[in-house]
Amino acid sequence: MSSKSISNKKSIGVVGMGSFGTAVANILAAKNKVIAYARRAEVVEEINTMHTVDGSKIHEDILGTQDPEYLCKSCDTIFFMVPSAAFQEVIRAFSPFLYPYHMVIHGTKGLCLNLPEGKSLEEVAKISRKNILTMSEVILKETVVIRVGCLAGPNLAKELSAGQPAATVVASRFNEVILEGQRLLRNDKFQVYGNSDIVGVELSGVLKNIIAIASGALAGLGLGENAKGLLISRGMVELVYLGNALGGSLKSFIGLAGIGDLVTTCNSTLSRNYTVGFRLAKGEKLPDILNTMEEVAEGINTVRLMKAFVEGTGMRAPITENLYKVLFEDLKIEEALQYLMKYPFSVDVDFI
Ligand SMILES: NC(=O)C1=CN([C@@H]2O[C@H](COP(=O)(O)OP(=O)(O)OC[C@H]3O[C@@H](n4cnc5c(N)ncnc54)[C@H](O)[C@@H]3O)[C@@H](O)[C@H]2O)C=CC1
Numbered sequence: 001m002s003s004k005s006i007s008n009k010k011s012i013g014v015v016g017m018g019s020f021g022t023a024v025a026n027i028l029a030a031k032n033k034v035i036a037y038a039r040r041a042e043v044v045e046e047i048n049t050m051h052t053v054d055g056s057k058i059h060e061d062i063l064g065t066q067d068p069e070y071l072c073k074s075c076d077t078i079f080f081m082v083p084s085a086a087f088q089e090v091i092r093a094f095s096p097f098l099y100p101y102h103m104v105i106h107g108t109k110g111l112c113l114n115l116p117e118g119k120s121l122e123e124v125a126k127i128s129r130k131n132i133l134t135m136s137e138v139i140l141k142e143t144v145v146i147r148v149g150c151l152a153g154p155n156l157a158k159e160l161s162a163g164q165p166a167a168t169v170v171a172s173r174f175n176e177v178i179l180e181g182q183r184l185l186r187n188d189k190f191q192v193y194g195n196s197d198i199v200g201v202e203l204s205g206v207l208k209n210i211i212a213i214a215s216g217a218l219a220g221l222g223l224g225e226n227a228k229g230l231l232i233s234r235g236m237v238e239l240v241y242l243g244n245a246l247g248g249s250l251k252s253f254i255g256l257a258g259i260g261d262l263v264t265t266c267n268s269t270l271s272r273n274y275t276v277g278f279r280l281a282k283g284e285k286l287p288d289i290l291n292t293m294e295e296v297a298e299g300i301n302t303v304r305l306m307k308a309f310v311e312g313t314g315m316r317a318p319i320t321e322n323l324y325k326v327l328f329e330d331l332k333i334e335e336a337l338q339y340l341m342k343y344p345f346s347v348d349v350d351f352i
């Protein structure tokens with residue numbers, strides 16, 4: 001498409017130019033001008049003068065800004081691509097400039113804790129569904145935006161940036177959000193499916209990270225493909241149980257954003273969650289791993305939240321509970337594995 005033919009259209013906004021935000025901004029820029037928000041002035045400067053992020057070339061139709069008001073005025077559709085730990089803070093900075101005519105689609109695979117002011121997870125220990133927010137719920141809570149969507153699926157940013165074929169799911173209660181996501185993102189290397197169960201699709205992307213950490217740990221122990229197949233299938237059962245308890249539907253968990261992303265992240269050294277598990281199994285301590293990782297591994301916080309949720313509801317989630325002990329209580333991975341091998345699972349599939 002020529003730059004002339006896109007000049008009259010409104011730009012598309014992208015908030016957060018990390019790995020995933022940059023990959024998605026590049027896909028969007030093939031069809032539309034993009035305005036990208038980055039919090040650091042040097043990143044904005046690099047985008048606008050060099051057309052690079054972290055030294056990697058980006059599309060020339062991406063304009064950097066540090067100004068939420070300018071971005072919201074210039075764009076009707078905005079993609080929020082920041083980690084869950086920063087999501088609430090970032091959405092609050094944009095909230096004064098967001099109106100009901102905006103469409104907001106996020107790509108964040110994490111959860112927010114929703115506790116009374118001043119309370120921490122350590123103090124409450126057990127939580128229920130009302131203490132957990134998916135990112136679409138954060139957007140609805142913090143802004144007047146109505147048409148909210150999410151983007152989830154097997155979408156390793158490095159593969160997308162290399163132009164490898166992939167597919168994603170745009171989920172929203174509003175069909176127009178799904179259609180807009182498809183119109184903006186679809187190309188001959190990127191297929192876009194729709195789903196109306198936004199919470200189920202969000203939870204798919206969130207919960208598979210737990211199993212990806214465990215899969216990396218198995219690989220780090222030098223275990224083979226039989227063990228991985230066992231983990232992925234039992235992990236799927238756990239994902240379905242937790243996901244159902246949090247309000248998602250089975251149909252989403254067995255789709256591209258669920259099983260599709262589970263398989264991808266459980267098998268890829270490009271996954272940060274998988275890498276955390278792998279390094280743990282090689283004997284590194286979690287704080288050391290976190291200190292040397294530049295990018296976010298959402299699964300660590302998700303394990304903390306899900307462990308507290310499981311305790312609050314009386315459910316059992318053996319992989320998550322054992323992984324919690326490995327991450328935060330120094331349980332040896334070999335011992336966690338032994339425990340799981342002795343766990344009295346009896347029925348193969350009991351969720352259909
Ligand atoms: N990298 C990947 O392959 C994929 C990542 N995701 C999800 O996308 C989300 C973002 O991940 P990545 O881009 O990989 O992370 P990243 O660590 O590469 O980048 C995060 C970006 O958010 C920005 N940010 C952090 N705190 C901020 C704040 N307070 N205000 C403004 N900006 C802030 C950082 O400056 C950075 O640009 C995560 O939830 C992740 O699970 C989803 C699919 C694929």
Ligand SMILES: O=C(CO)COP(=O)(O)O
Nearest residue numbers: 153154155156271272273
């Ligand atoms: O979700 C992802 C790919 O779909 C990325 O996984 P990581 O966050 O583990 O890198």
